[in-house]
Amino acid sequence: MFSRLVPILSVLLVALGPVCAIWPAPRSYTKGNSTLYLHQNIYITYNGEFLPYMAGYVPQSINSKEIVQAGVSRALESIFTDKFVPWMLHKRNRLSTFEPDVFKGQNWMKSLKIVQTTQDTASTFKPLAGEVDESYNLTISAQGDATLTAVSSTGVLRGLETFTQLFYQHSSGTFWYTNDAPLSIQDAPKFPHRGVLLDVARNWYGVDDILRTIDAMGWNKMNRLHIHVTDSQSWPIDIPSMPEVAREGAYCPDCKYSAEDVQNMQLYGLYRGVEVYFEIDMPGHIGSLEWSHPELIVAYDAFPYYWWCAEPPCGAFKLNDSRVDAFLEKMFDDLLPRLEPYAAYFHAGGDELNANDSMLDPGIRSNATEVLQPLLQKFVDTQHSRVRKAGLTPMTWEEIPLDWNVTIGNDTVVQTWLGGASVKTLTGMGHKVIDSDYNYWYLDCGRGQWLSMENGEAYQNFYPFGDWCDPFKNWHLIYSHDPTFNLTADEAKLVLGGEVAIWSEQIDAVILDGIIWPRASAAGEVLWSGRIDEATGQNRSQLDATPRLAEMRERMVARGVGAAPVQMIWCTQADNATECSYPMGPGL
Template identity: 40%
Template sequence: MIFVRAVVIACLIPTSLGLWPQPQESKHGNKTVWLHPSAKFTYETEPAEDVEVTNYFSPFGGFDGVRDFLQIPWLMQDHHGDKPLPSVDRLIRNAIKRTQKEIRSSKFVPWKFHPRNELFEPVQNKQDAVIRQVNIREKATNIPTEKIRDFIEGSENYQIKISADGEATITSDSPIATLRALQTFLQLFYTHSSGSGIYTPHAPISITDAPKWRYRGLNLDISRNSFMPQDLKRTIDAMASTKMNRLHVHATDSQSWPLDIPSMPSLAAKGAYHTGLVWSASDLWDLQLYGLERGVSVFLEIDLPGHTASIGYAFPDLVSAFLEEPWHTYTLEPPSGQIKLNSSAVYEFLDKLMDDLLPRVSPFTRYFHTGGDELNLNTYLLDETVKSNNSETIRPLLQKMVMHVHNKIRDAGLIPIVWEEMAIQWNLTLSSSSSSSNKPDVLVQAWRESAAVKKVLEKGYRTIFGPGDAWYLDCGYGSFFNPKPNSTTVRRPFLDWCAPLKNWRYMYVYDPLAGIPKDLQPLLEGGEAHMWSENVDPIVMDAMIWPRAAAAAEVLWTGPRTTEHIQDASYRLGEWRERAVIDSGVGASVVQMTYCLMREGSCEA
């Protein structure tokens, strides 16, 4: 009798689509539909003809053999040396094949999400429907195609329908919407533990989806500790699965300059921690293409004029207060040093840097971040071109330098991004005289606290949110400083400035719209979670980023969440985490105890 009752209770437990981020609208049933091992994915674009996606032998290193070789229009005209960029059409067709492969190779069996010993898996039989073809229909798009990067800016609206009899259709507004739909489609299916097939237990399924914000980012610092391309590629895979679309690479800082600048080879040769930890031009090219293929725009931050001590290892004459002691007189973190503000040699360096770097990144992204945070004014007492720590003296020099670099960025067809201090603390004029309200000329990133978001918006700038009191992933792991004897600054328990740790639930209920008047909300471009790397390296990065960044990703895609959403979110995020660990090799932290995920009893308090 007890056994029978347990079975009845298990059957009454509601099931939901384990999708992350949550779609805007979804409906589902409880019929099992199997995905045929040889199911065809067709891709129809208006007004092009329907073409079956087939795996071709590829002797040309990543393209589809004879078909790409013969059809010249399939290749764009952007080049890096002898490296051609694939067309948008080719990117999507490759993404379809990648999705097929990932679904078929998945090892994810969702046993954690059912009561223990429950027979939750369907029995494969001839009565269940089978998906033999997935039809992808993409509407015509008017987005610019001059550069392949532009496809990411298209409409991301899509629909997925899977009928109880096995008819599967994806309808999308653009190539990037097709990519987002594929990322959702993959999450609808599970692998049977017997190895007998792949199925969804939720048919019929109807999903209509679109993002809340266009900018959904992660900031990763690769300069304070060393990270290599494979670490960021793994991060991009996880970002893509949560529909994040901007990877902001904080590429250089005072501690190291790991980025090779071919026109100035000594910069990384002397500024990186080790010659084996330098990112080559080819590394950067490959990473940006890898991101673009997955719908993630990878862009760089070269922080200026602060956080620039590492330039001094190669060019000491360009840096004021380089390695000066005591360091805390001249900077917030060692080593001290900032590029000089009124030096013609510095301007020559910046021009050479931008002329080298901007043409290499512009094929892949619309953005370039120039930093601008945490200037130390005492540094300029030692700058012979300034000899002052008076902000009124420094401000016009800062204005001149920022606008000079931003104009170079605009000339390269990119949008500059700066930290909030440039707008709030220094009150610089950041938009160019030719800027249009319909096209963002500069983006300002608010970081210190939630209140800063409103301050930036009130100045009329398009704004990226992600403040330290909500979305800083490095908080709560402790200070990296060692205490001096009898120190009154670094004391037990040696906390960092933004402690405590922001767990996934806290990040999940951060409301970017709280306190923001409705008339200012259209200026919110989106947001970023931040992973600063004083206490992070490739060994621990996955567990520190995920699943907390995924919690931020749902806020960015679906919209603000509340505490009422947390219970359901724990199951869906838990399922995302299992897929990430099992199928993508992402070492994400635990979302919730297995007992809670099994829904055997309440884990609410």
């Protein structure tokens, strides 16, 4: 682990140089020190056609111009209405030394010319990892002419988010400015899959909470929202042909997502360059079907739970029962065709299947691997084939190929979470991998034990009641993780990216924003910019990242997301490189 960290002296030397405020860090960035003001009537064109600024614009169809029009409107609306006056980022009562003097004349930004060099295809709007070019170039001349060039409309959206981060509102309240003209940015992501996993089955999240998360992902140039939509605790997704499933399995009548809700979430993400895809975890983690289809489930609410599953109330599919296959055929025939227009992936689960469950299954009565593995192979083959038939690519958790030795297709993406050698082992087997190493990227860790216990042996064993994946993963730890660490070049090519995970035993919508942000932003920079700074050849420095992340946090708060603070204001108003670092102070 320590080989991933830059020596302290190197970190400090890098930190003493100038840094840009953009998050995630662009691949190449040069800037000047001239001021330009942004007028609300700036002239914007897209491939030569005028684009008006229309606040709150919603695309009317899935096409490039509509997506860019909406992106332009969101970017300008953010600049003009969020009132981001960066007093918290400059020394106390010294904002005036950063702000331009509005009484000494204004040089105005005249135009923004957006050029998309290649036509979008259908896969642009629901890409497999690597199918869409997200790169962009942004230049602003000293005279106020800006040009944003990208290969795809998705690249345009990424460039517009960078454009947004260049501007501040003047404390007078009447001007918006950048001090960085002229500037030139060339940028592209390192990894094509940069995601957030949100568990909506253990605690309920409304649609607005999910849409707000998608917004913040777009600002951080993250592009996959993985919704873990069912588990043994609840089934909140409505299946119109099987209304009993969510009616009985959801926590409450209003605690479910309609077919329209699902489509709206996916469209909302599509318009922001965030692909929303769903997971129905199986054959374990499926106990919520006990409420509507008890004939399919074994070991639901079995006691003591730890013999049968990782957490109550347990519940797994019967692996040797034809009724399970009939249910899944009907469910997938309903669900998958509705997801396919807006997503390239479907996650079929596969984690933490406890072999003991099948000892309670009348059709098996065994926990022997040699008995269960052929049944699981058949189960996975059948469900993955249904996913492919619907035009989607299957995803699975790492236990399926690693613990159960199940053969999976070359197209299947494996999500790994157990850390250690998992990524190297899976890529060495030739599998495409998404990394969610719990040691670094589980955002629910460190909140303590949620199970209650009486005084006695359990009390003594669990005291002081930490959770299984302590400690809390602060942004520094998240930022230290490299998904391709210790891989060969060929193995690294199979790492599509990663996802931070929010499991919801102790998290709900009330605290969601502060749990995700800005910690997910740290992973977002790792996945967009890479751990290695190309300019220095060294791991990216926390001292460079901290002031930029603090500014990104303030921008998110200004835009309506309750992100947690990076530091106290004293640090953001001081010289971060020397005042809030270790060793501390100017004598570095």
